[in-house]
Amino acid sequence: MAVLNVTPDSFSDGGRFERDNAEARTEAALEVAHRLIAEGATIIDVGGESTRPGAQRVPQPEECARVLPVVAALADEGIEVSVDTMYAETARAVLDAGARYVNDVSGGMADAEMLPLMAETGAPYILSHWRGHSILMNNLAEYRDAGREILDELLHMRDQAVQRGLSHEQIILDPGLGFAKDAEHNWAVLGMLEAYQSTGHPLLIGVSRKRFTGALLPEGAPVLDRDLPTAIISAFCAERGVWGVRVHNALASKVAFDVARGFHDGSVLGPVASSGGAA
Numbered sequence: 001m002a003v004l005n006v007t008p009d010s011f012s013d014g015g016r017f018e019r020d021n022a023e024a025r026t027e028a029a030l031e032v033a034h035r036l037i038a039e040g041a042t043i044i045d046v047g048g049e050s051t052r053p054g055a056q057r058v059p060q061p062e063e064c065a066r067v068l069p070v071v072a073a074l075a076d077e078g079i080e081v082s083v084d085t086m087y088a089e090t091a092r093a094v095l096d097a098g099a100r101y102v103n104d105v106s107g108g109m110a111d112a113e114m115l116p117l118m119a120e121t122g123a124p125y126i127l128s129h130w131r132g133h134s135i136l137m138n139n140l141a142e143y144r145d146a147g148r149e150i151l152d153e154l155l156h157m158r159d160q161a162v163q164r165g166l167s168h169e170q171i172i173l174d175p176g177l178g179f180a181k182d183a184e185h186n187w188a189v190l191g192m193l194e195a196y197q198s199t200g201h202p203l204l205i206g207v208s209r210k211r212f213t214g215a216l217l218p219e220g221a222p223v224l225d226r227d228l229p230t231a232i233i234s235a236f237c238a239e240r241g242v243w244g245v246r247v248h249n250a251l252a253s254k255v256a257f258d259v260a261r262g263f264h265d266g267s268v269l270g271p272v273a274s275s276g277g278a279a
Contacts, residue, residue: 001041001042001043001044001045001082001204001244001245001246001247002033002036002037002039002041002043002044002045002246002247002248002250003045003047003208003246003247003248004029004032004033004036004044004045004046004047004070005047005050006025006029006046006047006048006066006067006070007047007048007049007050007058007066022065022069023069025066026069026070026073029046029070030070030073030074033070033074033079036250037079039250039251039254040250040251040253040254040257041250042080043080043081043082043100043101043244044074044079044080044081044082045081045082045083045084045101045103045246046067046070046071046074046081046082046083046084046094046099047067047083047084047085048062048063048064048065048066048067048084048085048090049063049084049085049086050134051084051105051134051179052134053134053137053138053178054134054135054138055134055135056134056135057133057135060087060089060090063085063087063090064087064089064090064093064094067083067085067090067094068090068093068094068097071083071094071097071098071099072097072098074098075097075098075099076098080100080101081094081098081099081100081101082099082100082101082102082103082126083099083101083102083103084103084105085102085103085104086104086105086106086110086111086114087110087111087114088111088113088114088116088117089113091104091114091117091118092117092121095121095123099123100123100124101123101124101125101126101172102114102118102123102124102125102126103126103128103174103204104125104126104127104128105128105130105174105176105179106128106130106133107127107128107129107130107154107157107161107176108127108157108160108161108164109130109157110130110133115160115161115164115165115166116164116165118161118166118170119164119165119166120165122167122170123170124170124172125161125166125170125171125172126172126173126174126204127154127157127158127161127171127172127173127174128154128173128174128175128176128179129150129153129154129157129174129175129176129179130157130176130179130180131153131179131180132180137179137180138180140180141180141181141182141185143185146181146184146185146188146189147185147188147189147191147192147195148192150175150176150181150185150188150189151175151189151192151195151196151199154173154175154176154196155199158171158173158199158201168200168201171201172201172202172203172204172243172244173196173199173201173202173203173204174203174204174205174206175189175196175203175205177189177190177205177206177207177210177212178206178207178210178211178212182212183211183212183215186207186210186212187212190205190207190233190237193205193237193240193242194240197240197241197242202242202243202244203242203243203244204242204243204244204245204246205233205234205237205242205244205245205246206245206246206247207229207230207233207234207245208226208227208230208234208246208247208248208249209223209224209226209227209230209248210226213226213229213230213233214226214229216229217229224249227247227248227249227252228252230247230248230249230252230253231247231249231252231253231255231256232256234247234253234256234257235253235256235257235259235260236260238257238260239260239264
């Protein structure tokens with residue numbers, strides 16, 4: 001799952017599509033989406049609101065205006081699209097435009113209309129562990145046993161969604177690495193990957209360019225250098241059979257997948273080979 005942020009303020013790639021008009025912005029975003037697909041992505045995750053630590057909320061009409069033209073164009077081409085949104089109204093609009101997945105980092109907690117909408121549509125819903133909005137989430141990163149507590153809270157959120165009418169089959173779980181979690185908490189979740197997979201739901205893991213991956217690099221390393229640890233972690237997750245990994249650099253992770261496959265199988269299919277299980 002490759003990230004396509006149509007935002008001016010995302011932490012690693014915000015503003016890359018800023019243009020004089022919306023049409024030019026959409027065209028620039030589509031060009032990058034096509035490159036991501038060519039590099040091995042199978043799903044494009046389009047976002048119109050930054051969820052970096054400290055980010056302010058974007059009004060729903062503005063978010064929808066950013067993502068809807070991109071979603072509609074990609075869907076018209078037959079590309080599988082996910083939309084990263086906490087707004088039910090945006091989710092309805094993008095699903096009507098052909099998006100397949102709704103990726104809600106709040107797990108239905110930010111908008112009371114989200115879970116009823118997803119129950120109504122039956123569309124695949126990526127439900128993330130969440131404790132609060134970006135502006136305050138760093139203050140909520142307190143756990144006694146992070147791996148276990150996060151799993152328990154995530155399953156409670158899942159149960160709430162099922163009570164609101166979602167089916168088990170439509171729910172994809174995401175432990176929400178980096179959201180109300182510090183480096184120690186993120187590693188604790190990754191160390192319990194098997195327990196998270198035992199829930200019976202597909203599992204999405206998103207480590208891409210997050211701060212804890214930067215801690216593995218020399219001090220002051222650019223954010224883009226985090227693509228190396230991202231690719232390695234994503235390859236380990238793919239090898240363990242997760243449903244998908246969410247990344248900014250599709251090619252780096254694709255190469256890492258193929259290296260892992262070659263090491264395991266004794267061969268690879270080439271630089272543009274399918275990488276199998278993980279999206």
